Amino acid sequence: MSYQYTRPLAILIEELAKLPGIGPKTAQRLALYILNISKEEANILARSIVNAKEKIKKCRICYNLTDQDVCEICQDNARQRDVLCVVETVRDLMAVEKTGGYKGLYHVLQGAISPLDGIEPEHLTIEQLISRLKTEGIKEVILTTNPNIEGEVTAAYIARLIRPFNIKTTRIAYGVPIGGDLEFADEVTLTQALLGRQVFKNEK
Amino acid sequence: MSYQYTRPLAILIEELAKLPGIGPKTAQRLALYILNISKEEANILARSIVNAKEKIKKCRICYNLTDQDVCEICQDNARQRDVLCVVETVRDLMAVEKTGGYKGLYHVLQGAISPLDGIEPEHLTIEQLISRLKTEGIKEVILTTNPNIEGEVTAAYIARLIRPFNIKTTRIAYGVPIGGDLEFADEVTLTQALLGRQVFKNEK
Numbered sequence: 001m002s003y004q005y006t007r008p009l010a011i012l013i014e015e016l017a018k019l020p021g022i023g024p025k026t027a028q029r030l031a032l033y034i035l036n037i038s039k040e041e042a043n044i045l046a047r048s049i050v051n052a053k054e055k056i057k058k059c060r061i062c063y064n065l066t067d068q069d070v071c072e073i074c075q076d077n078a079r080q081r082d083v084l085c086v087v088e089t090v091r092d093l094m095a096v097e098k099t100g101g102y103k104g105l106y107h108v109l110q111g112a113i114s115p116l117d118g119i120e121p122e123h124l125t126i127e128q129l130i131s132r133l134k135t136e137g138i139k140e141v142i143l144t145t146n147p148n149i150e151g152e153v154t155a156a157y158i159a160r161l162i163r164p165f166n167i168k169t170t171r172i173a174y175g176v177p178i179g180g181d182l183e184f185a186d187e188v189t190l191t192q193a194l195l196g197r198q199v200f201k202n203e204k
Numbered sequence: 205m206s207y208q209y210t211r212p213l214a215i216l217i218e219e220l221a222k223l224p225g226i227g228p229k230t231a232q233r234l235a236l237y238i239l240n241i242s243k244e245e246a247n248i249l250a251r252s253i254v255n256a257k258e259k260i261k262k263c264r265i266c267y268n269l270t271d272q273d274v275c276e277i278c279q280d281n282a283r284q285r286d287v288l289c290v291v292e293t294v295r296d297l298m299a300v301e302k303t304g305g306y307k308g309l310y311h312v313l314q315g316a317i318s319p320l321d322g323i324e325p326e327h328l329t330i331e332q333l334i335s336r337l338k339t340e341g342i343k344e345v346i347l348t349t350n351p352n353i354e355g356e357v358t359a360a361y362i363a364r365l366i367r368p369f370n371i372k373t374t375r376i377a378y379g380v381p382i383g384g385d386l387e388f389a390d391e392v393t394l395t396q397a398l399l400g401r402q403v404f405k406n407e408k
Contacts, residue, residue: 071210
């Protein structure tokens with residue numbers, strides 16, 4: 001028999017435990033923490049949830065998350081507007097964005113083609129991507145889908161659709177991760193790293 | 205330069221990252237999860253926070269958490285009413301309660317004596333504990349404070365106050381944890397385990 005939490009606490013723990021990666025013990029710890037902060041702080045937390053949920057929608061152009069009609073990235077005129085980085089999810093967009101090295105635009109597919117999971121091309125924003133290519137004067141599409149089966153299939157599918165447009169289509173490089181150890185790289189990755197070898201550049 | 209989240213998302217991530225053990229990456233993952241669940245589910249989560257915060261207070265008798273004047277444990281007449289388990293926090297109460305082996309009442313001190321942290325006996329519910337001993341007909345007080353310096357000091361302090369009442373006062377046993385390995389037990393624990401040795405009981 002385990003401890004019977006008082007009802008509002010039991011409900012809070014149950015709700016927190018629904019979050020990904022939050023087990024019952026962590027949920028209990030978070031709930032007790034929330035009971036310890038000020039009422040005002042708890043209200044701010046609750047309001048930030050409701051508010052985010054109410055205000056955030058998808059960018060009409062690239063399907064990034066935004067509280068406006070068109071997202072901050074699509075609106076940013078300082079960005080290079082003829083390069084398009086095609087990603088599966090907003091999380092992937094955030095990952096690319098965090099590198100700080102990419103200054104072009106994005107297109108978020110909202111997933112990858114995966115017939116086994118019932119995800120067909122028409123469930124993604126591929127059609128909208130093609131429309132953009134027709135109107136936006138894009139010069140390069142960088143296919144930044146995941147390096148797994150679904151991501152590769154999706155990249156290949158999109159590459160085939162882009163071919164008639166005569167737009168440069170690239171795929172992110174496969175290779176060994178920086179800081180990694182060669183002996184721990186899997187054979188497929190190492191093979192790809194060898195095939196994708198580049199001319200060594202001497203430092204100036 | 206890192207990614208600029210749209211404002212309501214940035215606020216949500218910031219608020220989630222204030223929770224203990226939740227770093228920026230986990231906060232981002234949780235925030236994106238919350239944006240993916242239904243509006244109704246997000247509202248339930250937000251409401252459970254506000255609701256718990258509004259309704260939960262401390263039990264008038266034992267300082268456990270409850271949404272009533274007196275907590276479920278203190279109200280439970282099936283429990284043994286002459287044994288009192290004295291714990292530092294509600295989390296400790298929950299830990300004891302989860303063993304399922306204790307059927308008496310509790311007293312939650314709300315911390316342990318720690319002059320370095322500015323926590324003196326008068327900041328805890330020690331006075332209220334003594335009042336209970338005067339009126340409730342308690343026959344045994346089990347000092348279940350933590351086996352660290354603050355917990356030991358607090359247990360010793362309370363034991364001294366209880367002495368005039370002629371109530372049986374016990375301390376949880378020190379020893380090697382079940383399932384542990386003797387060679388990994390620290391010397392202090394092992395010394396205590398030897399000192400606290402018990403007559404071996406043959407199974408019947």
